[in-house]
Amino acid sequence: MKRLLVVCLGLGFLMGTALAQQRVLTVIMEELPETDIIKMLLPEFHAANPDLRVVFDTMPYEAMRDKIMTQFFAPVSGYDIIIVDNPWTDEFAAAGWLVPLDQFIEATPGYDYDDFIPAVRDIAVYEGTIYGVPFYNYAVALIVRQDIFDAKGLPIPVTLEEYVETAIALTDKDAGFYGAAMQAMRGYKIFEECANYFYALGAEVIDAEGRVVIDSPQAKEALRLYCLMVEQAAQPGAVTHGFDEAMRLMAGGHAATMISYNWMLPTLNKPEISGELAGNFALYPVPGGKAVLGAWYWAIPHNAADKEAAWRFIAWVSSPETQKKAAILGSAPVRLSVLTDPEVWEKGFGKDYYLTVLEILKTAKPLARGPYAEAIIEIVGLELNNAAAGIKTVEEALHDAARELRKLLGQ
Numbered sequence: 001m002k003r004l005l006v007v008c009l010g011l012g013f014l015m016g017t018a019l020a021q022q023r024v025l026t027v028i029m030e031e032l033p034e035t036d037i038i039k040m041l042l043p044e045f046h047a048a049n050p051d052l053r054v055v056f057d058t059m060p061y062e063a064m065r066d067k068i069m070t071q072f073f074a075p076v077s078g079y080d081i082i083i084v085d086n087p088w089t090d091e092f093a094a095a096g097w098l099v100p101l102d103q104f105i106e107a108t109p110g111y112d113y114d115d116f117i118p119a120v121r122d123i124a125v126y127e128g129t130i131y132g133v134p135f136y137n138y139a140v141a142l143i144v145r146q147d148i149f150d151a152k153g154l155p156i157p158v159t160l161e162e163y164v165e166t167a168i169a170l171t172d173k174d175a176g177f178y179g180a181a182m183q184a185m186r187g188y189k190i191f192e193e194c195a196n197y198f199y200a201l202g203a204e205v206i207d208a209e210g211r212v213v214i215d216s217p218q219a220k221e222a223l224r225l226y227c228l229m230v231e232q233a234a235q236p237g238a239v240t241h242g243f244d245e246a247m248r249l250m251a252g253g254h255a256a257t258m259i260s261y262n263w264m265l266p267t268l269n270k271p272e273i274s275g276e277l278a279g280n281f282a283l284y285p286v287p288g289g290k291a292v293l294g295a296w297y298w299a300i301p302h303n304a305a306d307k308e309a310a311w312r313f314i315a316w317v318s319s320p321e322t323q324k325k326a327a328i329l330g331s332a333p334v335r336l337s338v339l340t341d342p343e344v345w346e347k348g349f350g351k352d353y354y355l356t357v358l359e360i361l362k363t364a365k366p367l368a369r370g371p372y373a374e375a376i377i378e379i380v381g382l383e384l385n386n387a388a389a390g391i392k393t394v395e396e397a398l399h400d401a402a403r404e405l406r407k408l409l410g411q
Helices: 002-021 033-048 061-072 086-094 102-106 118-124 146-152 160-170 188-200 217-232 243-251 264-268 271-277 307-317 320-329 342-347 351-363 373-388 394-409
Strands: 023-030 052-059 081-085 133-137 140-145 257-261 281-284 295-299
Touching (some): 023 061, 033 052, 081 086, 081 307, 086 373, 102 307, 140 264, 160 217, 188 373, 264 271, 342 351
């Protein structure tokens, strides 16, 4: 009996020592399906890395930037790993708040950094140095009720003008049915939606030489068409609505189209989300062919306690193997090998979906780049909403946006 007690005590001591030596990595994450997918795969990482344990601090998007910024100024970051939204990458890198990842990538066998879609990969490269690796993409696309288009014999709109005309024609306000579920909320959401109209007509906010051109004739026409859509084809209150409201409208059968994140297609086609409408939603490139590109990135704070351990997790979670498993579970891929994998097509959401996403990613473009990207988005998002809400004319809103942007950029 004494011998058994000694053995048990010895095993307890060894287990306690192992737990004491286990390094806990804390990761800030957004509350969204991508986070849930990674949680499902975490046991595989823990099994292969018994000395590490990963915990997620999950929160709404609106709270993330401030939480991350606070940790940058601490002696040691409370987050070992952060996810960085693409408008923040240049700002964080320029300030010296992120760890360069080039040497980690080069030292990781089989990582295949070049497999990431170039348009997504390059956003996290600042002045030739890699500061983040892609987590998932949220490039936008045109989502339609295919059954409605088929029943009416309507072609899928290819140009912006065709889209506006089609959406208005499909709207029946008396019946509570709208041609477009829109997210014209002030700030990021309206900019993210309206910028597709800009791109469709060749308009830009800032051109390749860094000049503010948001008040160009092309931009004025794009915003005019956007405001026309809000007025004649969108749900009431669209100027105060964001992603959630637009998605519920679409899932509830009250809208024919939506410009939104490509990964919304699998979500809308789930019976638990859209009921009997599941399976009737289809994905196409945005009218005009050039979409807004959004993406999240895995990164390491400059003051992380254990950068080597942090990279071990990032290397695993962004590897080709884990990316493939995540894609089959519903994640939005960022690797070419995953988007073109027949097994992913079969077990995921079909060949057409993944190849359409790949087509979108090849030409998609982020809203803004540079250390002032967040401020640019705030300025433009305010003025676009002023126009959509009728507070200002199109000309007044774009004039004021241009003035504030030139002031911000010293032009």
